[in-house]
Amino acid sequence: MTAPVTPLSPAGLAYVSAPIRAKVSSDDRILAITTIIIVGALVLGVALPLYALLAKGFQSADGQFIGLANYRTYFSTPALFDSIGNSVVVTLITTLIAVPLAFLFAYGLTRTCIPGKSLFKGIALIPILMPSLLPAISLVYLFGTQGLAKGLLIGESIYGPVGIVLGELFYVFPHALTILLIALSTSDARLYEAAESLGASKTRIFFTVTLPAARYGLISAFFIVFTLVITDFGVPKVIGGKYNVLATDVYKQVIGRHDFEMGAVVSMILLAPAVLAFFADRIAERRQSAALSARAVPYEPRPKRGRDAFFLVFCGLIGLAILSVLAVAAYASWIKLWPYNLTFTNYHYQFDLRDGGGWASYRNSLVMSAWTAVIGTAIVFVGAYLVEKSRAFRTGRALLQFLAMMPMAVPGLVLGLAFVFFFNAPNNPLNGLYHTMAILVINTIVHFYTVAHLTAVTALKQLDAEFESVSASLKVPVYKTFWRVSVPVCMPAALDISMYLFVNAMTTVSAVVFLYAPHTALASVAVLNMDDSGELASAAAMGMMIVYTSAAVRVLHMLLTRGVLARASAWRKR
């Protein structure tokens, strides 16, 4: 059996004379072509529209290049320029209130022994299911001119900065909470044991162990909340009154004054803090993951009466506030006239009797959300697979990753306006898409691409890196292994992505507000329009329709996930 294996004498270093040019396999060709297609789609859906927006800011109304003239006008018009200060003020105030509140709430859920944690968490996440217009509408009912609790404002008007801050608090709370829950739930019990055994006081432990571990989570939450608030359009639109902020300015310039060039300028100014926050958040996140060790032991809180009582009351109050905002909107939508005539009626749900799009807009929203969920999940998943698993066409993959991260830094209003400039340009061959359902779907997929992409990448990272190698050695084409192995194993993540896309497509208003046509009006836009025309109860009713639908989809998602996991329980069991 044994025959000798002969080593040849090593010759100097003159051996790289004839480098091998690897033959491209059919798998690599398929992957490279798919990469090109998705990169092309993202260039059309993100890069080129943003370029069109950027260019518009340097043009006059008739399309001539006029350099910085628009920007000069902007900065020399106090009515416009003041909005920057207003935006920064309300955003900072909201952020400085929302992050500590969310931190305490997350602390209560992770580090204390209060009962009903999952109930509290469920309640705290409710605002995700509503368009940001809805908490603002509830606030109008509560604190507006006919508000029940108007007295609490001691003479201040809800229409203005107070209302914006309050409304935004509801809107951003679940987002901040999600980040901080992750930051607080991943800390190491061994550090606490060590600190206690060294005799450190509770306060000292909090400042030397708890806070440092959650530091990057706090930073991340800060930037996410800051971006969400400064770019949000729904709350200030409903409750901002005469208090101008950047987001409403974009809308006013474009929809109210048809000054597209000035709209582009304000968009670029709105883009700046979002981009800054995006990079700061990426840096924070990289540090956070590096700080976690794989051997960390999860922390188990022990009962402690005083602390637990405090957090039960605190979480209870926050939960109550969120529930009342929801309940007020729901109640107002089912009674004749708040607060004078409290008889039950479905009058406000007869949307066809009102302007704004009628029931058709709700059906449009369902159709748009379903398409977004289905097509979006497919594209996002294939794109993430290429980034994570393919070894072909390195440049293309790097470009794909970059383009996939870009939408995160682009506020919805900015993206919507960018779509207008790009797709509505008369010389664009894709011009036919303008005012169709398709452009709404494309826009919404792009708008929410990044989070979906990151979810898919995380799921794919958990698959064995050698599946593709094994499959190639067995001469099974890569698309077959993708379909037979990668997709089924990542099914829970795919369901998460589709639910995320569906709910966001239902609730979003900022990007699509520039893109709908009369026959493609959406439910969230209808809320906006009905509020605009004074039909507050109908606006609340349509907002509630969105909440009912999102909630139903969440339940459906939960059932589906359970079904998938049950079917897969055999192979997932360890």
Add this chain to the structure above:
Amino acid sequence: MTAAEGQKGATRAPYLSIRGLTKLFGKFTALRDLSLDVHEGDFVCFLGPSGCGKTTLLRAIAGLDIQTAGTVVQAGRDISALPPAERDFGIVFQSYALFPNLTVRKNVAYGLDSRRGNRAETARRVNELLNLVGLTDHDNKYPAQLSGGQQQRVALARALATSPGMLLLDEPLSALDAKVRVHLRREIKALQEKLGVTTIMVTHDQEEALTMADQIVVMNQGVIEQVGTPEDIYGHPATPFIADFVGSMNFLEGVSAEDGSVRVGPVAFAAGGMLPPGAAVRVCIRPEDVTVRGVSAGETNAFAVRVGAIEFLGSFWRVTLKSEGDSFELKADFSTNLVRDLDLRVGARIVVAVPPERILVFAGDRTKP
């Protein structure tokens, strides 16, 4: 290797022939101008410390990470630039990379399905393979329901299903616990002999290489240090690196003398090698080659020592011996019997010897391992 074996080998064309293989990762040279022949039916182990390039070499042979330069010829076909799917091999990874959502049966059949063989034929082949690896009763289980050893065998069956010309194993046993590992070593080797498939296994575990391989390729820092049978590698290591890496070894610094012997402290060792007198040398002695029984002072390579320390290692004792005047220390492995019979204790004075043919001498200026 003997002359007869060498001639036999020379008359056969190698199954796998690697020439001038170089792999660069940026500025780092992972493989440096390697050449190697592997004969049909052989079980070859690539052995070396982590980072020596053994996995890189295996991945180049598989086409998973194609080399920067150099050729790979398999069964007369130049496969240097071909992608993995156009080569002829089966592979088992350290992680096994079993498809978690497919049953054992479907995992094994994975490469068969795609070739549109008819169903009955596929089923027959899968049964044959499951029988071969002893997993017939587990065919409808999922990988997560199997033990590590069973998963490993599924991966092996899947790799062999398409009857590849060559089997590549990348550290296939390192994820298993010690007992299962020893058991599977024997099983894989028996399977390989039964099927006669040319096999290359990457390992950092010398025991694995010594017990399983027909030929061991010892690698270090991107080059091949020695190729030979396990006996060759262990008994006649070509370099101090191999002497140190394979088995345990005493390294003693000495000087060569006029009569061909080497002098270490007060002791003159008669050894096989011929080095110019006065040269600095490194004398290598395996702990198990130190003899005590029947040794008397005055005979060849006998010298007096004092027992410095005794360490119990289960089946044998490792004893540290100090030479007269403490000029050198020598580790020796003594059987439990011997230690009991001689009643060895720390401080005892004994006479030991090392057979001249068991002593290896390297030039002293070589870099230390």
